[in-house]
Amino acid sequence: MVIASRSTIILYRSTNIVYQRTISHLIDEDTSIALWNKPFLYPHIQMMGDASGGGECDELPNSVASLERPKSLGVNGIRVEEKVGWQGWFKGISYTLLWYGSIMMGFYSLYCPILPLLLINRKVYRRATEVIFTMWESFAVALMEVLYGVRFFMSGDVIRPGERSLLLLNHRNRLDWNFFWGALAHASSPPAHNCKIVLKSGIRKFPGLGWIMQMSCYLYIHRRWEEDQRLMSNILDYYRDINHTFQILLFPEGTNLTKETKKKSDEFAVKAGLPFLTNVLHPRTTGFTYLVNKMRNGNQLDAVYDITVAYPHTLPLTELDVLRGKMPEEVHFHIKRHPVSSLPATDEGLKTWLAGVWSEKDELLQTTLSQGHFPESSTNLSHPPVNASYLSVLFWLPLTFGMAYLLCTWWVVQLWCLVFTVFFMVISFGTNGLQHFEVWLYRRQTRYKKISEKTSSPLEQEREN
Numbered sequence: 001m002v003i004a005s006r007s008t009i010i011l012y013r014s015t016n017i018v019y020q021r022t023i024s025h026l027i028d029e030d031t032s033i034a035l036w037n038k039p040f041l042y043p044h045i046q047m048m049g050d051a052s053g054g055g056e057c058d059e060l061p062n063s064v065a066s067l068e069r070p071k072s073l074g075v076n077g078i079r080v081e082e083k084v085g086w087q088g089w090f091k092g093i094s095y096t097l098l099w100y101g102s103i104m105m106g107f108y109s110l111y112c113p114i115l116p117l118l119l120i121n122r123k124v125y126r127r128a129t130e131v132i133f134t135m136w137e138s139f140a141v142a143l144m145e146v147l148y149g150v151r152f153f154m155s156g157d158v159i160r161p162g163e164r165s166l167l168l169l170n171h172r173n174r175l176d177w178n179f180f181w182g183a184l185a186h187a188s189s190p191p192a193h194n195c196k197i198v199l200k201s202g203i204r205k206f207p208g209l210g211w212i213m214q215m216s217c218y219l220y221i222h223r224r225w226e227e228d229q230r231l232m233s234n235i236l237d238y239y240r241d242i243n244h245t246f247q248i249l250l251f252p253e254g255t256n257l258t259k260e261t262k263k264k265s266d267e268f269a270v271k272a273g274l275p276f277l278t279n280v281l282h283p284r285t286t287g288f289t290y291l292v293n294k295m296r297n298g299n300q301l302d303a304v305y306d307i308t309v310a311y312p313h314t315l316p317l318t319e320l321d322v323l324r325g326k327m328p329e330e331v332h333f334h335i336k337r338h339p340v341s342s343l344p345a346t347d348e349g350l351k352t353w354l355a356g357v358w359s360e361k362d363e364l365l366q367t368t369l370s371q372g373h374f375p376e377s378s379t380n381l382s383h384p385p386v387n388a389s390y391l392s393v394l395f396w397l398p399l400t401f402g403m404a405y406l407l408c409t410w411w412v413v414q415l416w417c418l419v420f421t422v423f424f425m426v427i428s429f430g431t432n433g434l435q436h437f438e439v440w441l442y443r444r445q446t447r448y449k450k451i452s453e454k455t456s457s458p459l460e461q462e463r464e465n
Contacts, residue, residue: 102397141385149329152383155332156336159187159335161190165304168250169307170309198232199213201221219235233294239300252358275359282355292343305336310374
């Protein structure tokens, strides 16, 4: 028999089958919510019982057993973790090794060889770094879809990669940016993009990933507004001068949703006289208004995309959750495009507009949690992996294992990796990043070109006379 209560569940053992479910309890003040996770390597497991009451439950047939969806995010409650079996650890560790291994080996084998192009031909360097990063993004999505069974669901508008746009995403967990690459893979039409993320400055020091994002010219912020404004302006002006097409991903909330950040958001709402939000945090408006005005004044903004992410079943909150094998079965995205002409012209208007968008997002997420998908989507219509995903697996897995083998066996490769590791450690800890050195080189070349043109003009006039 299965006896379920607010905080415990007892498993029934028969002579033939052990019914087992890994559950995470989110216990609110008035309700208890059981989030049933999809098992890994357990095809015989079925959901048993009802976690809402205290009675007996019979075995459910396969056709009836299903994942129970949360009725709220449960951020105000206590999260009780269950023990992770070896299958969970194996799943999480293998995914992490493949994910991070592909980053490190791709950095040493693909990015480092093109670094001299920064001094020789920056146009080719800029294009090469972005193409390689997009190739790796395809592998990151394939890793989740093809090898680990994550399904992506899209609804709403498509993302137009030919536009210069600002993408706004709610920050549900610390890994939203990684899952967002699935949205870019499936929602971009045509399937291409050049997305840059606004990141905390400390990430640029992270070996491999932070170095690659420097070479790809991402935007890093220190959360010191005067300095952040200067650094972002430096990159955006560079994009404008080289006529670069790009998209910028911004998390207006500034941090992911947790019990602690929800409390701070509610305290801010009380001081500002704003309504409480349940499924999102109140957005910070300073960075958003600056980016809109800066991009709009530089003729670099065609549209703003309001993107909402939801995890109807398993929700990994941190990197440790993924390491323990807690991967989402489904990730849902809803996209709404706002042309730049529809945005308010003033700062106050933009702040009010963003607050309204986030209020609608909060209501949309509440509906989504109750029915398991966005109103315009369906849990039966997930996007299948694109053909490029399979090609990415065939390219990146041999490259990762091959480069790792050379790194372990050949002193030349070991020396190569050591030199570039030291170089990027110095750049990352001693400067604001390689991307600003790239901008400095461009400004320097442009300045010398103008001086050369001015000095050559009088000489040419004398020769003509």
